Amino acid sequence: MSENVFNAYSGYYDLLYRDKDYAGEAAYIVRLLKQHGINHGSLLEFGSGTGKHGRLLAELGYQVHGVERSEEMVALTEQGNGFTCESGDICNVQVGRTFDAVLSLFHVISYQTTNASLNAVFARAAEHLEPGGIFIFDFWYSPAVYAQQPSVRVKRLVDENVEIVRIAEPEIHTNENRVDVHYTIFATDPLTGRVQTLKEKHPMRHFSLPELDLLAETHGFARVGTEEFMTGNKPGESTWGVCITLKRI
Numbered sequence: 001m002s003e004n005v006f007n008a009y010s011g012y013y014d015l016l017y018r019d020k021d022y023a024g025e026a027a028y029i030v031r032l033l034k035q036h037g038i039n040h041g042s043l044l045e046f047g048s049g050t051g052k053h054g055r056l057l058a059e060l061g062y063q064v065h066g067v068e069r070s071e072e073m074v075a076l077t078e079q080g081n082g083f084t085c086e087s088g089d090i091c092n093v094q095v096g097r098t099f100d101a102v103l104s105l106f107h108v109i110s111y112q113t114t115n116a117s118l119n120a121v122f123a124r125a126a127e128h129l130e131p132g133g134i135f136i137f138d139f140w141y142s143p144a145v146y147a148q149q150p151s152v153r154v155k156r157l158v159d160e161n162v163e164i165v166r167i168a169e170p171e172i173h174t175n176e177n178r179v180d181v182h183y184t185i186f187a188t189d190p191l192t193g194r195v196q197t198l199k200e201k202h203p204m205r206h207f208s209l210p211e212l213d214l215l216a217e218t219h220g221f222a223r224v225g226t227e228e229f230m231t232g233n234k235p236g237e238s239t240w241g242v243c244i245t246l247k248r249i
C-alpha cells in the first residue's frame with residue numbers, strides 16, 4: 001500500500017462518511033466485547049482514522065488508545081475523555097503495555113495487502129494482549145467479492161464549505177485476492193467555483209476464513225466468532241463485510 005493512502009483523502013474523510021452509523025457500530029462492538037466478558041477496560045484500536053469509534057467507545061466506558069498511520073487523520077482527531085491516539089504503523093507499533101482487546105474497524109485489515117504486513121499486524125495484536133484477550137476486526141470477504149464483483153460507484157456530498165463528488169473505480173487482481181480502488185475526488189468550493197481534483201489508490205485485500213484461520217493459528221489465536229458485520233448473520237456470498245473475533249490462547 002502506498003504511504004500516501006488517506007493523506008489527500010483525509011481532509012474529506014468525515015464528510016464522506018458522515019452518514020456512517022458510528023454510534024450503532026460502537027454499540028455493536030460493545031455487544032461483542034461483552035460476549036467475551038470485556039465489560040470495561042482497555043482497548044487498542046488499529047487504524048483509528050479520525051477517532052470516531054474510539055471516542056464513542058470511550059463514552060461507553062472503555063479506555064481506548066488508537067494507532068493511525070495517516071498523520072493528517074491523527075491531526076484531525078479529538079483526543080481526551082478516555083480516548084488517546086498516536087501516529088504509527090500497526091505493522092510495527094509497540095505501545096509498551098497490554099490491553100483487554102485489540103480492535104480494527106472499517107476494513108483496516110483489508111488495507112494490509114501483503115502476507116508480510118498481515119503477519120506483522122497479527123504479531124502486533126498478539127503482543128498487545130494477554131492470553132484470553134480478544135482481537136476483533138472486519139474485512140472484505142472473498143466469497144462476496146467473487147460473487148458480486150466490485151463496480152464503479154459515485155458518491156456526492158455537500159456541506160457549507162465544499163461539494164464533493166467521489167468516483168471509485170475498481171481494478172480487480174483476481175490472483176492476488178486484491179482490488180485496487182482508484183478514487184477520484186472533485187472538491188468544489190461553493191463560493192469561488194474552484195475545483196480541486198485528488199486521486200488516490202486504495203489497494204484492498206479480501207480474505208477467506210481458512211486463510212485467516214491459518215494466520216490466527218500462526219500467531220496464537222483461535223477464532224471464536226464469525227458473522228456479518230452489524231447484523232450478526234452467517235456470512236455468505238452476499239456478505240461483503242465480515243467481522244471475526246479471535247481469542248489469544
Ligand SMILES: C[S@@+](CC[C@H](N)C(=O)[O-])C[C@H]1O[C@@H](n2cnc3c(N)ncnc32)[C@H](O)[C@@H]1O
Nearest residue numbers: 006047048049068069070089090105106108111
Ligand atoms: C477505511 S479507514 C478506517 C478508519 C477508522 N477505523 C474508521 O472506522 O473511520 C482505514 C484506516 O486504516 C489506516 N491504516 C491502514 N493501514 C494502516 C497501517 N498499516 N497502520 C496504521 N494505520 C493504517 C488508514 O490510514 C485509515 O485511516
